[in-house]
Each structure stands twice: as C-alpha cells, then as structure tokens.
Amino acid sequence: MNLPLSPEHCAELARALGVTATPAQGQAMATSLAPALTKVATLRVSFEAEPAAYAANIAKGRAP
Amino acid sequence: MTDPADFTLIEAADAVAARKVSSVELTKAVLARAKAWQPKINAFIALDEEGALAAAARADEAPARGKLHGVPLAHKDMYYRAGRVATCGSAIRRDWRADTTATALARIDAAGAVDLGTLNMAEFAFGPTGHNYHHGHCRNPWNPAHMTGGSSSGSGAAVAARAALAALGSDTGGSIRMPAFCNGLAGIKPTWGRVSRAGAMPLSWSMDTVGPLARTVADCARVFGAIAGPDPADPTAAAEPVDDYEAACGKPIAGLRVGIPKGYFDQGLAPEIEAALTAAAKIFEKLGAKLVTVAMPDLDAINAAGSLITLSEAASAHRPWLIERPQDYSEQVRARLMPGLAVPAVAYLDALRARAAAIPGFVASVFGACDALLCPVSDRPVPTIAETDVAGGPAMPGLLAALTRLSRPFNVLGLPALSIPCGFDAKGLPLGFQLAGRPFAEATLFALGHAYERETQVHRRVPAP
Numbered sequence: 321m322n323l324p325l326s327p328e329h330c331a332e333l334a335r336a337l338g339v340t341a342t343p344a345q346g347q348a349m350a351t352s353l354a355p356a357l358t359k360v361a362t363l364r365v366s367f368e369a370e371p372a373a374y375a376a377n378i379a380k381g382r383a384p
Numbered sequence: 385m386t387d388p389a390d391f392t393l394i395e396a397a398d399a400v401a402a403r404k405v406s407s408v409e410l411t412k413a414v415l416a417r418a419k420a421w422q423p424k425i426n427a428f429i430a431l432d433e434e435g436a437l438a439a440a441a442r443a444d445e446a447p448a449r450g451k452l453h454g455v456p457l458a459h460k461d462m463y464y465r466a467g468r469v470a471t472c473g474s475a476i477r478r479d480w481r482a483d484t485t486a487t488a489l490a491r492i493d494a495a496g497a498v499d500l501g502t503l504n505m506a507e508f509a510f511g512p513t514g515h516n517y518h519h520g521h522c523r524n525p526w527n528p529a530h531m532t533g534g535s536s537s538g539s540g541a542a543v544a545a546r547a548a549l550a551a552l553g554s555d556t557g558g559s560i561r562m563p564a565f566c567n568g569l570a571g572i573k574p575t576w577g578r579v580s581r582a583g584a585m586p587l588s589w590s591m592d593t594v595g596p597l598a599r600t601v602a603d604c605a606r607v608f609g610a611i612a613g614p615d616p617a618d619p620t621a622a623a624e625p626v627d628d629y630e631a632a633c634g635k636p637i638a639g640l641r642v643g644i645p646k647g648y649f650d651q652g653l654a655p656e657i658e659a660a661l662t663a664a665a666k667i668f669e670k671l672g673a674k675l676v677t678v679a680m681p682d683l684d685a686i687n688a689a690g691s692l693i694t695l696s697e698a699a700s701a702h703r704p705w706l707i708e709r710p711q712d713y714s715e716q717v718r719a720r721l722m723p724g725l726a727v728p729a730v731a732y733l734d735a736l737r738a739r740a741a742a743i744p745g746f747v748a749s750v751f752g753a754c755d756a757l758l759c760p761v762s763d764r765p766v767p768t769i770a771e772t773d774v775a776g777g778p779a780m781p782g783l784l785a786a787l788t789r790l791s792r793p794f795n796v797l798g799l800p801a802l803s804i805p806c807g808f809d810a811k812g813l814p815l816g817f818q819l820a821g822r823p824f825a826e827a828t829l830f831a832l833g834h835a836y837e838r839e840t841q842v843h844r845r846v847p848a849p
Binding site (some may be wrong): 325329330333334335337338340341345346348349350351352353355357358359360361362363365366369370371372373374375377378379380381382383 | 511576594620710719722725726727735740743822
C-alpha cells in the first residue's frame, strides 16, 4: 500500500508530542492511517464549510 | 411463579409498583443470576451486592420515585459516580475514583433504579469485540466461546443473561449496537446531543453518545426517556424537545416507509445476515409499512472522516498517559491510539468540515425517501473470541474497521440508530439489524422496533445457564 505519511515521519510526530515511538510503531502508525488519510484527501469541502455547523445541521435535520 | 429475573424491565417495574414483588425480592433474583453467570461470562467488573440490597430495601420503604423504581440495573464502568471507582475498563484507572456523578446515572437514580455495580467494557471504550486484557475478556451468554461485541461488552452480556434488567452503554462507532446485535438485545444509539455526556468517560467527544441496552424495545424506550434531554453540565446536549418514547411503542406503523438501502449496506454480507434482513423487511411489510429502495451515497468517505476524527480526539485525550504510562495500555489500545498523534491538523479539520457538510444532503436524500433505514449492524454472524483476538498485530486495523463498517456512518452523521434482534444463526448465536432515522427521530425507531418485536417475539428466548 502507498503510505501518505512515512513511518519515520509518524514516529517523529509522536516524539514531537512527547510520546516515545519505535521504528516499528512508526511503521504501524503509517500503515494504520493510510486508508483513511488517502480517502479524506479526496474530499472536496466547500470554502465556507465549518466544523461548528455539525450540531446546527443535526438540529436542522429534525422532521418538520 | 415466574422468576422475577425473567421479567422484562417494564414487567418488573409494574410488579414492584403494584407490590406484587418487592424490590428486594427482585434484586435478590437478579443478583443470583449475576453471580451464577459471572464465572462464565465475566460481565461485571464490580458487583455491589450489599449496596444493591440496601438500595432495594429503601425502595420498598419509599413512595415510588419514577418509572424505574426498585428495578435493578447495572452500567458500563465509564459512568462516574462520586466516590466510586470507575475503571473505564483500563489498568490506568483501576483505582481511580470519580468526584462527580454522571448526569445519565443521576437521572436513572432519580427514576428510582437500584444500581447493581459496574460492567465490563473494552479498555477506554476503544474496541468493538469485548476483549479486555486487564479485567478479562467478556463472554457471550449464548455461547461463551463467542465475542460479546464492544465496547459495551458487559452491558450486552449482563442484560442477555438477565443479570441486570437494562444497562447503559456508550456508542462512538457501534459500541451499543454491536453488543446488542451479538447478545440478542435492543440498543439505541441516540442522535448526537440527545443524551448528556457529562460524567461519562470521553473517547471522541464529537461523536460519543450515551444510550441503553435492554431486553425489549419498550424497556429500552423507558430507560431512554429517563436520560434524554438538555443538561447545563453538557454544552453539547441538545435543547430539542424530548418525545414520549414509551408511548411511541404501540403506535401504528402502517404507512411508514422503511428504506431498503441500495449500495454500501448491501455489500459483502454473509448469507445469514442477508437472509435475516430480507425476512425482517417482509415482517415490516406485513405490518403495513411500505418498503422503498433508497440509494446510498459514498459512505466510505464518511467512515474515513469518522476514523480520523476519533483517532485525533482519542489521541489528544490520552496523550499524557501515552507519555507517562504507555506500558499500562494493552498492546491493541496503544496501537490504536498512537496513529492519532500523526493525523495532520488539516486532515482532522477537513474531516470535521466534511462531516458537518454531509448531514443535510444525507438527510434530504435518504430520509426524504423513507422514515427509517433498515440496515445490517454486522456483515457477519457473531465471531468467536479466538477469531477476533488480533491484539495489536497487523490484522488488527483491518478487522476492527470491518467490524464497525456498518455502524460507524451513523456516528459520523450524528443520526439515531436502534439495534433490534431478529433471530438466531445455525450455531444458536443471535442475529439482528438496525433501524436508522433522521435526527431526533428516536420515537419513530421505537415504534417500528416495538411493532417488529411484538410480531416476532424473538426477545422471549433466554440463554441457557
């Protein structure tokens, strides 16, 4: 599988946040993230879309 | 005389209210089941026999407090009760005592329930199978070699074994519906915000939901009615009006449109699951509902967004322990938390924005065409504990993603979904399906689920001790 993030990069990011990560853990992180990251990278969201719309859009979906 | 432990929750509450059975008698009967089953299924983390009997005695002396008066329940060990240990299924919190009480528990207390103790769960609610490497795996009462589902594993096993009359679970990716499916129970994953999360252990705050598992849909509706509603202690709890969920059970369903999904939910199903869904659809049709085919949008992208959101939020919450106590996590949970540390901020935000933007289109296209969507919870019959014991190895991400593929979309979209039992497979393990609805349409799901259950009577079957 093509890995969007390298194992080394994943391990470095963990270390940057203070968490110990071995090369094997970096490999597992990169492999685990690959499917979701690849898919999310294909999403095209409108310029105006905001996370805060989540609760409002749920409320708007209630039956009229 | 019927053993009171065999009563449904509503039958038990009615019997206590009518003084046909005392809360002490009822609680003793349920405790006897709990103790008899515990060595086989490991559903409880802590069984508080003395406290439960004292509470039952007080209930017998007091005027009725509410619709759960004198009824013994137990809950997933992630609902805080001031002064009590809440392990959250972990080693890290093995001795941690909460200093507040969860709103959901406080509301159940206020309705008069007796608390039997705390139930087994996946470590930090992060696992769909029921394995727990700290407190022991939870086992399925229908066949202890099989998994209970998770993360509300003990909730599923205890209620199925009649060791509690209902139990709170929590659902971030399927954690109420999967145990309900595996154990032959009803379980509601509510609309996000419908039930307060105050005092409930967080896993992924923007997707966590609180709901009950029970023997019957009406039992589930009664507990749900007790806990739903706004809460000043949880700013995400919705202010929307609360319906009478119990009254919805019994409402006619003739003319309601039951959606049969075309795409995504009909892909890769085991023959037993496919046959169960077809049979369930025919029952709804027989009851007067109208079956309509509904095309599904791309839910793989929704699931991918949900996965990144959960990983990011869980890693953020757990980072201090990943720094200080990494050895105290099981291999699987540590391996699932670590990737969240590497999710790019832009990917997390894109996932959040895409999720919010997807809701109106999904609701309009799907729930414009139907009142409830009939879908599988699982693509396969209940697997064994051994088959799903992948720890943190290379097979783990794929297996866990597959187990939650059909439940997670409704978490990402914030929609309610009710898991309902619909029979048994050739090995005697339960089968089930879920009904999903538009936001805050839990009452419609309860109406449909109750009508189905009354017609099929699947819930009457009890696992042999």
